[in-house]
Amino acid sequence: MAEYAAVIQQKFLESEDEDEETVSDNAPVVNDPAIHSARVEPLVEDLTTELPTETGLRVELDADLDDLFAWQYQISSLRFWEVIRRACVDDPVSKYARGDSLEAVRKRLAAISEKFNIPVEFHAVPVFGPDVTRDMLNVRPGEAQAVNFPLQLHHSPDESVVVNNPRDGHLRMVKSLSPKVITLVEQESNTNTAPFFARFIETLDYYSAMFESIDVTLPRDRKERINVEKHCLARDIVNIIACEGKERVERHELFGKWKSRFTMAGFRQYSLSSYVNSVIKSLLRCYSEHYTLVENDGAMLLGWKDRNLISASAWH
Template sequence: MERFTWPKNLSSRCKRTIQGLLHGQNPTKKLRHLFDTHSQTSNDTGQPLFTEDLIMGVLGSFSYTQSLSSSTQSDEVLQVPTNACVRSQASEGSESVKSHFQRSPVSILQRQPLMEAATAISEDRADVAWDILTRLSAMPNPVGNYSEQKLMVYMLSALKSRVSPVDNPPPVAELFTEDYLWWDLSLYEESPCFNLGFMAASRAILEAASEQPSTNKLHVIDFGISSEGQYRDLLYELSKRQAGNQSTLKITTLADSFDREERLRIVGDRLGELAATRRVRLVFNIVSQKLSELSRDSLGCEADEVLAVNLAFKLYRIPDESVCVENPRDELLRRVKGLAPRVVTLVEQEMNGNTAPFKVRVGEALAYYGALLESIESTMRWAPSKRARMEKGLSGKLRNTVACEGRERVERSEVFGKWRARMEMAGFELKPLGQHVAELLKATLRCNQGYTVKEENGGVCLGWGGRTLTVASAWRQTPLAPLAPLTPIFPPKKRYVMCYRRRWRWR
């Protein structure tokens, strides 16, 4: 049996109370009173947070177990791991953040009924799943961290929409509303796991421009501007690098059902004002075309400019072969290849949420959005209004991932390995971003502990608490292999020659 270590600054009274709780006693009220008294009278401001998390986590797990066992009519009993206490890792520096994230006994206990409901749904036992979800809805929120409570609420709503879409309409139409668009944009702008992905893409575009010093014109085709900050960063870097000749940044963006022309015009006006202060010439074009109409001429591409295509958080919302036979996702990549860009940047969420079975998809959503919600709580703790907007965007993403199928399921994230295979089949090869980009992003995250940045398999992985949440990568067209010399298929024709005996022979 694995032994645990008590935190050094935990009082003997707390230890006795928790030991009694682990041995089957029921001192819930005493433990709650003990925590309230401790929080009001303690003068030790340097006491770490994991002590409070330990008490509240144990309290929440047993309160949740008692309410679940009293409300169910089944003989099945949830088992609490014997090593349910959190280990003390205060001496391990930054690793304590990872242990704070991996509060697995409490998280598993709270999420286990949700996975049981997902299993029942996948086995076409809707009545069993509805009974589980009804019991969970009637229970008080589990005592624990704020992000775990939010995750439970979002997943409960998603599973209810899956079981009873008439009474609980799934989130489809709301994903195309103006409010949701702003919630989504706030998530991309404020969360380091997303906005640093845009920064990595900007560095790849700038490197491609520096590889062609004969021109100072940069043309970026963006299939949906998800972050205005990415182009603010580009304008700043171009203003620093221009020497003598004025740099020109041309941005061509495509308006669609997600990115409406009105919003894109507002973004263009703001970027124009910034470009004037940076002394960079900006050309901002908005086009509305079908995939079949995309070409260098229709997008205004010129021969003397560096062409880059930005696909940051775009491909995952385009249907693939699992949705329709037309496969718009691969069609877009073929059109992009036809533009002959110098670089293609790809930034996507690292989650297996497209073709995975339903039960696996629910588990992926719990793990992924649980980590993302916890990172937002840590970063935006003192900005509740911004955090609320970001959480609304996450709520729509999670609910659409779980509750919808077919064309109604817009959220179809993939892992980097699948994106890599798709890009290579489309005729692109990976252009490694390099360790220097990862080091630059690490320096930016110096004040945000808990986030991780690493260069892996040519991409830059951004994560929280040991889980990768976003991967940024750069691609270029696969060079054509040189043609082999042609070998004659038929032997050379023979001709008649006259020999010394005046006879014609083959030669």
């Protein structure tokens, strides 16, 4: 997850085989097992306890190269499934900016499938997130649906930008799939509808904490850090500060607002795994006492000192 590069990244990058560190020279791959576990663990726990072994599992999510690390660590929990089908949504121009990301996802999934000896089917959906429809996802009767939003849903404009509110419309479309679980990970920042000065102050505070946390984790000349700062953080900051209207796609909201949106769309919140909490806390202690992990309003909040940076939650 490129947006939270600071968290417990270095140890896992060094422990991975060299061929697993980078999928594409143009795509920054940041291995963040803490957030990945927060996303996947509720999914694995719920599905593996409620569904028969012959039922296939389908995962719908926006394409995220780094999200695949979650499956590398967690997919072994699903060994008994007959087949895992994964549909990845990514905008149709990203391959020019990030090195053909959907193809990179396909290759990574193929490697994971071979490693764990689990059949994995991949279905690429090269469209912008707000334009996704149920028909594009090739849903099959009897499948267990799982939906993951890894730092992507805030890219969909809401009612303050477009009258028909694609952000909430996206959630209603997902609700029509009747998924067993939805996992949401978002920046804990309030820049969506804030006026310029308030947005500037919020961005300064948020990314100051972000860069400070990175300083204690990665040297400034480390390739992974340079990639994250160049391809993700700098791009996001410029978009938040310099763009308005439809051109501003980085529209972060606090978890309380996301909870309201999900509740209005008909979702209910899952409790997060206590196992995930203990694992993440032990990992965070390896790096700095200033990393924080708290549960608030049913969500897991990861932060630096007194600033929350990332929220993670699970829904159904």
